[in-house]
Amino acid sequence: MNEAKAPQELFSLEGKTAIVTGARRGMGRTHALVLAKAGAKVTVSDISQEECQGVVDEIKEQGGEAIAVECDISEKSQVDNLISKTKEAFGSVDILVNNAGIADFKEFFSMTEEDWNRTININLKGYFLCSQAAAKVMKEQGGGNIVNIGSVAMGQVGIGFPNLVHYVSSKGGVAGMTEALAVDLAPHNIRVNTIAPGMIDTPMIDPVKSDEKAMEATTQQVPMKRVGEPIEISNAVLFLASEASSYMTGVVFPVDGGWLAV
Numbered sequence: 001m002n003e004a005k006a007p008q009e010l011f012s013l014e015g016k017t018a019i020v021t022g023a024r025r026g027m028g029r030t031h032a033l034v035l036a037k038a039g040a041k042v043t044v045s046d047i048s049q050e051e052c053q054g055v056v057d058e059i060k061e062q063g064g065e066a067i068a069v070e071c072d073i074s075e076k077s078q079v080d081n082l083i084s085k086t087k088e089a090f091g092s093v094d095i096l097v098n099n100a101g102i103a104d105f106k107e108f109f110s111m112t113e114e115d116w117n118r119t120i121n122i123n124l125k126g127y128f129l130c131s132q133a134a135a136k137v138m139k140e141q142g143g144g145n146i147v148n149i150g151s152v153a154m155g156q157v158g159i160g161f162p163n164l165v166h167y168v169s170s171k172g173g174v175a176g177m178t179e180a181l182a183v184d185l186a187p188h189n190i191r192v193n194t195i196a197p198g199m200i201d202t203p204m205i206d207p208v209k210s211d212e213k214a215m216e217a218t219t220q221q222v223p224m225k226r227v228g229e230p231i232e233i234s235n236a237v238l239f240l241a242s243e244a245s246s247y248m249t250g251v252v253f254p255v256d257g258g259w260l261a262v
């Protein structure tokens with residue numbers, strides 16, 4: 001353990017299996033590609049089997065191994081199927097990347113109970129369901145690793161996010177879940193950490209991108225004066241999923257071009 005390892009060994013996921021939710025596009029897709037490049041066998045999961053298969057094909061083209069499993073993370077039976085299909089195909093579940101999410105911009109006074117429930121059911125309950133189902137297998141195996149994608153929009157950070165009460169509440173919940181789960185799962189050799197991305201160039205930010213002034217105002221708040229690329233989050237996922245972060249658990253850390261440093 002005290003011997004320095006070469007990066008290619010330290011970050012290697014050879015022999016590991018990983019599940020990435022919300023992986024048909026956006027940063028979930030790049031998490032899947034990066035984990036596969038590091039040697040993991042990857043289950044690419046999202047609400048569309050066909051689009052997941054497209055990412056599986058990309059992984060295979062780069063020489064990796066992957067399967068596609070359609071799953072709505074807010075439905076327990078589908079989550080159970082995701083975990084068992086992965087175990088069936090690869091024999092273990094070593095890494096879970098809870099990435100799937102929605103950001104449904106809604107003005108507060110017109111936000112309905114359905115709006116609230118949908119966001120919380122996907123962004124928060126979905127993370128609980130996936131973590132619990134995966135951790136059961138990880139506990140049996142003797143260890144595992146859960147990486148959540150939270151957000152700088154999680155509350156208590158000094159930035160306001162208009163029209164996203166349900167989203168910010170869900171991501172604040174993920175931050176809390178990270179600490180609580182890290183404590184519950186440490187005795188089972190399962191680490192739990194969360195990345196809080198700043199603004200990243202994925203289809204999720206299309207509503208902001210379509211408003212040039214809003215986009216300019218947001219990027220100007222970021223010390224690095226640009227949005228992030230999905231791969232810049234995926235590289236942090238690799239760090240948390242690998243031995244390079246072996247003493248880290250229960251942490252929420254921003255990858256945000258310095259946004260929270262202002």
Ligand SMILES: NC(=O)c1ccc[n+]([C@@H]2O[C@H](COP(=O)([O-])OP(=O)(O)OC[C@H]3O[C@@H](n4cnc5c(N)ncnc54)[C@H](O)[C@@H]3O)[C@@H](O)[C@H]2O)c1
Binds near residue numbers: 027198
């Ligand atoms: N893009 C950003 O600026 C940003 C910033 C902070 C955090 N995030 C978070 O990053 C994660 C990835 O988002 P993204 O930016 O790549 O956006 P994205 O919209 O491209 O990807 C989100 C994916 O989640 C999937 N998804 C939605 N509901 C689902 C469900 N019920 N079950 C399974 N999959 C479902 C979507 O189909 C989509 O492929 C999300 O958790 C998001 O909240 C994004």
